[in-house]
Amino acid sequence: MFRPQIKVFDCTIRDGxxxxxxxxxxxxxxxxxxxxxxxxxxxMEVGYKNSKKLxxxxxxxxxxxxxxxxxxxxxxxxxxxxxxxxxxxxxxxxVNEIKPANDSPVKMIRVASYIKEIDKxxxxxxxxxxxxYETTINIMAISKALDNELTEALNQLEKECKANVVYVxxxxxxxxxxxxxxxxxxxxxxxxxxxxxIHTHNNQQLAFGNTIEAIIHNANFIDATVYGIGRGxxxxxxxxxxxxxxxxxxxxxxxxxxxxxEFIPLGKEIExxxxxxxxxxxxxxxxxxxxxxxxxxxxxxxxxxxxxxxxEPGAAGID
Amino acid sequence: MFRPQIKVFDCTIRDGxxxxxxxxxxxxxxxxxxxxxxxxxxxMEVGYKNSKKLxxxxxxxxxxxxxxxxxxxxxxxxxxxxxxxxxxxxxxxxVNEIKPANDSPVKMIRVASYIKEIDKxxxxxxxxxxxxYETTINIMAISKALDNELTEALNQLEKECKANVVYVxxxxxxxxxxxxxxxxxxxxxxxxxxxxxIHTHNNQQLAFGNTIEAIIHNANFIDATVYGIGRGxxxxxxxxxxxxxxxxxxxxxxxxxxxxxEFIPLGKEIExxxxxxxxxxxxxxxxxxxxxxxxxxxxxxxxxxxxxxxxEPGAAGID
Numbered sequence: 001m002f003r004p005q006i007k008v009f010d011c012t013i014r015d016g017x018x019x020x021x022x023x024x025x026x027x028x029x030x031x032x033x034x035x036x037x038x039x040x041x042x043x044m045e046v047g048y049k050n051s052k053k054l055x056x057x058x059x060x061x062x063x064x065x066x067x068x069x070x071x072x073x074x075x076x077x078x079x080x081x082x083x084x085x086x087x088x089x090x091x092x093x094x095v096n097e098i099k100p101a102n103d104s105p106v107k108m109i110r111v112a113s114y115i116k117e118i119d120k121x122x123x124x125x126x127x128x129x130x131x132x133y134e135t136t137i138n139i140m141a142i143s144k145a146l147d148n149e150l151t152e153a154l155n156q157l158e159k160e161c162k163a164n165v166v167y168v169x170x171x172x173x174x175x176x177x178x179x180x181x182x183x184x185x186x187x188x189x190x191x192x193x194x195x196x197x198i199h200t201h202n203n204q205q206l207a208f209g210n211t212i213e214a215i216i217h218n219a220n221f222i223d224a225t226v227y228g229i230g231r232g233x234x235x236x237x238x239x240x241x242x243x244x245x246x247x248x249x250x251x252x253x254x255x256x257x258x259x260x261x262e263f264i265p266l267g268k269e270i271e272x273x274x275x276x277x278x279x280x281x282x283x284x285x286x287x288x289x290x291x292x293x294x295x296x297x298x299x300x301x302x303x304x305x306x307x308x309x310x311x312e313p314g315a316a317g318i319d
Numbered sequence: 320m321f322r323p324q325i326k327v328f329d330c331t332i333r334d335g336x337x338x339x340x341x342x343x344x345x346x347x348x349x350x351x352x353x354x355x356x357x358x359x360x361x362x363m364e365v366g367y368k369n370s371k372k373l374x375x376x377x378x379x380x381x382x383x384x385x386x387x388x389x390x391x392x393x394x395x396x397x398x399x400x401x402x403x404x405x406x407x408x409x410x411x412x413x414v415n416e417i418k419p420a421n422d423s424p425v426k427m428i429r430v431a432s433y434i435k436e437i438d439k440x441x442x443x444x445x446x447x448x449x450x451x452y453e454t455t456i457n458i459m460a461i462s463k464a465l466d467n468e469l470t471e472a473l474n475q476l477e478k479e480c481k482a483n484v485v486y487v488x489x490x491x492x493x494x495x496x497x498x499x500x501x502x503x504x505x506x507x508x509x510x511x512x513x514x515x516x517i518h519t520h521n522n523q524q525l526a527f528g529n530t531i532e533a534i535i536h537n538a539n540f541i542d543a544t545v546y547g548i549g550r551g552x553x554x555x556x557x558x559x560x561x562x563x564x565x566x567x568x569x570x571x572x573x574x575x576x577x578x579x580x581e582f583i584p585l586g587k588e589i590e591x592x593x594x595x596x597x598x599x600x601x602x603x604x605x606x607x608x609x610x611x612x613x614x615x616x617x618x619x620x621x622x623x624x625x626x627x628x629x630x631e632p633g634a635a636g637i638d
Contacts (some may be wrong), residue, residue, distance in 0.1 A: 176531055176563065177496065202524070204559050205547075209528025212495055227595075228524075239595065240523050243602035244495065256622035259595055264620050274593075276546075276558065276578055283562035301583050303575035 002246035005195070005220045007042040010238055013063055014045040014087055015230035019270045022047050023061030029074050031262055032226065037080035038254035039242065043108060045085040046071060051094040071105045083107035087138075088124060090117045095124065101132030108134040111163070115145050118153045122161045129162035136165035136197060136221065142183060143174045143285050154190040165195045165221045170210065173203025173233055173278065174285035177213040184217040197221030200236050202228055203282025205274055207236040212244065226255060227263040232288035233278035271295065276303045284310055321565035324514070324539045326361040329557055332382055333364040333406055334549035338589045341366050342380030348393050350581055351545065356399035357573035358561065362427060364404040365390060370413040390424045402426035406457075407443060409436045414443065420451030427453040430482070434464050437472045441480045448481035455484035455516060455540065461502060462493045462604050473509040484514045484540045489529065492522025492552055492597065493604035496532040503536040516540030519555050521547055522601025524593055526555040531563065545574060546582040551607035552597035590614065595622045603629055 013029055029046060036044050047063030055064055062070045066086045075084065085108035101107065109128040113121030118137075125135040137157060139145070145153075157166055168183050175183075180198070187196045198214035198221070200207040211222060228237035239259065242252045267273075277291035280303065294306055332348055348365060355363050366382030374383055381389045385405045394403065404427035420426065428447040432440030437456075444454040456476060458464070464472075476485055487502050494502075499517070506515045517533035517540070519526040530541060543557035558578065561571045586592075596610035599622065613625055 177528060178535065204562070205521070205524050205527045205556065208524045209496060209531075212528075216497065237524065237598075240598060240602070243523070243598070253623050253626065256595065256599075256626055260620050260622050276575065279556075279559060279562070280575075283559070301579050303579050304572050307572065307575055 002248075003220070004247070006215065006245065006247065007221050008040075008238070008241060008245070008250070009043040009045070009085070009197070009221055009223045010036050010041050010082075010225065011045040011087075011199075011223055011235065012036075012225040012229055012238070014047050014085075015225055015235055016272070017047055017061070017063045018231035019229070019272055021060045022063035024063060026062075026070075026073055028262060028266075029063070030078070031258060033074050033080065033082065034078050035226075035254040035258040037078055037082045039251050040247075040249040041082055041238070041242075043083050043085050045087060045108075045110065046074060047086060048092070049086040049088045049098065049109070050092045051097060053094065054092055066106075068099065068104050068106070075105060083134075085110055087112055090114075090120045090124065093124065095127050098128065098131060106133065108136070110136040110138055110167075112138045112140055112169075114140055115149050115153050118156060122157065125161055125163040135163040136167055137161060137163045138167040138169050138197070138199060140169045141171045141287075142168050143170060143172050143179070150186070151190070154187060158191050158193065163194070165197045166191050167197035167199050167221065167223075168214065168219070169199045170201055172285050172287055173201030173207070173282040175200075175210060176206065177210055180210045180213040181217055184214050184219050188218055195220045197223065199223040201230070201282070201288075202233040202235060202274065203278040203288065205279075207234070208240045208244075211236040211241065227259050227267070229263065229266075229272050232272070232292055233274055233282070234272040276301075277306055280307050280310065286310060321567075322539070323566070325534065325564065325566065326540050327359075327557070327560060327564070327569070328362040328364070328404070328516070328540055328542045329355050329360050329401075329544060330364040330406075330518075330542055330554065331355075331544040331548055331557070333366050333404075334544055334554055335591070336366055336380070336382045337550035338548070338591055340379045341382035343382060345381075345389075345392055347581060347585075348382070349397070350577060352393050352399065352401065353397050354545075354573040354577035356397055356401045358570050359566075359568040360401055360557070362402050362404050364406060364429065365393060366405060367411070368405040368407045368417065368428070369411045370416060372413065373411055385425075387418065387423050387425070394424060402453075404429055406431055409433075409439045409443065412443065414446050417447065417450060425452065427455070429455040429457055429486075431457045431459055431488075433459055434468050434472050437475060441476065444480055444482040454482040455486055456480060456482045457486040457488050457516070457518060459488045460490045460606075461487050462489060462491050462498070469505070470509070473506060477510050477512065482513070484516045485510050486516035486518050486540065486542075487533065487538070488518045489520055491604050491606055492520030492526070492601040494519075494529060495525065496529055499529045499532040500536055503533050503538050507537055514539045516542065518542040520549065520601070520607075521552040521554060521593065522597040522607065524598075526553070527559045527563075530555040530560065546578050546586070548582065548585075548591050551591070551611055552593055552601070553591040595620075596625055599626050599629065605629060
């Protein structure tokens with residue numbers, strides 16, 4: 001029996017864009033949109049809505065900015081019920097650049113925020129809601145949140161924020177399923193008027209398992225990416241999620257084709273997935289940036305030294 | 320706080336041997352034994368104890384037969400508390416070829432069995448226990464077991480079998496954590512005098528997550544392999560398991576070195592891990608053999624056709 005409230009949210013191009021500075025070619029983005037539409041996926045996130053005043057168009061691809069005209073080129077001519085989403089980071093968006101939803105191909109705006117910036121995130125989400133968008137707040141680095149600060153932030157979200165969904169985001173890929181259960185239950189108990197979302201990272205090969213755990217405890221907005229693409233170890237693989245969900249509206253076959261034709265070749269150009277440095281930052285509950293740096297160096301397979309550099313006295317994050 | 324009863328059981332060479340007909344060179348097997356010993360791993364399984372009357376030494380490597388003299392070559396000169404195990408399949412072992420434990424470097428013999436062969440498995444386990452070995456029964460293909468037959472088999476094991484451990488084996492890599500919870504609890508409720516073991520496969524990237532789930536529900540014999548090596552999608556990665564367990568006797572660093580030096584190069588010679596055909600047999604709860612066959616053909620990345628061949632009316636396992 002399936003739960004009709006569950007929404008499958010694809011962030012292939014958005015989280016995958018963190019690997020290549022959002023330089024996916026339009027053709028690929030259209031192929032992804034086409035396949036997701038045929039598969040019955042509810043949302044597709046194409047990138048970030050960053051201000052061009054803050055980031056250079058020379059350094060970053062189109063999907064760092066997600067101009068409406070570029071999104072129109074993605075979707076035109078493709079029959080679809082899949083809604084387009086973009087993400088904004090607190091402090092990197094100029095709200096004056098965001099048109100009302102009625103004038104835009106974007107249907108949802110997700111606000112990524114650390115706990116400490118929750119006031120700014122609420123301002124943004126309310127602003128976008130007032131402009132007619134569906135909105136979410138994605139609380140990043142949740143494994144590092146102090147419980148009292150989290151409780152306060154959730155209470156504030158429930159009272160002041162118009163976003164329909166609040167996400168648990170395991171940025172470090174460090175959480176085991178017991179903590180996912182704890183967090184999703186905590187979110188649900190405070191955020192009585194909202195849906196809970198889940199976004200996992202695959203550092204410890206737990207992205208899919210933790211996603212199932214969140215679904216069991218009633219998270220209904222479920223992030224995934226094609227073939228698990230995403231920064232570092234990547235995310236919950238969409239094909240596995242669709243294989244797991246019972247709703248007959250989903251069809252895995254267009255996703256299988258997309259992986260065969262596009263993502264197997266892509267995997268030879270850019271790297272994501274399970275590699276030991278990501279596993280190490282995951283088990284140590286550290287941000288993957290040191291692991292990403294290591295993987296692009298000539299020491300990329302020197303795991304012991306990397307582990308020792310993170311665990312010796314005085315190492316980052318260790319007192 | 321750690322649970323001292325938990326035993327980490329490495330089956331790198333045994334399950335990995337299913338990829339290359341057990342043809343690992345002695346040097347590699349010794350490096351694995353050395354690293355596991357330094358890491359504090361409790362058991363190492365080196366292969367199968369098959370009768371040479373049934374399998375050809377030309378076709379298979381040493382670790383298909385595990386002669387005591389070959390095992391002595393693995394362990395000699397290495398300081399270690401790691402116990403050596405071998406596996407036997409019902410119907411493929413000649414019990415007369417097994418010496419008493421006191422005359423052998425082997426400390427444990429594990430009996431792999433389907434439910435329907437449980438009587439033969441009990442005979443074997445009791446025979447080996449009487450010869451002085453620690454023994455286990457590993458119930459394979461548990462996802463296909465009818466509940467009434469499973470109940471009967473478990474009752475029989477509790478009454479008649481001298482093995483100290485009975486394993487839940489997710490041969491198809493098809494189980495989600497709710498079923499792992501159900502099965503481990505069921506095993507525990509009937510097998511009151513025995514420990515429960517868990518052996519997972521990684522078809523759906525759930526091997527580690529399901530292993531944690533089994534540990535939560537009090538499984539104490541925990542199978543894993545270095546870098547997740549094993550037939551098809553492989554097994555629970557030992558490095559992740561050691562990162563998760565709290566017992567200070569474990570040291571992850573020798574395993575990290577072993578992966579850097581041996582398993583990264585090995586992964587370029589033989590294939591294991593997450594590939595879509597294994598994910599498909601996992602989600603369809605089928606044995607991986609069709610996927611393994613596909614991966615060694617020139618259609619190895621034609622996922623849609625493979626999926627359709629397994630799901631069309633009249634396909635294997637579909638009525």
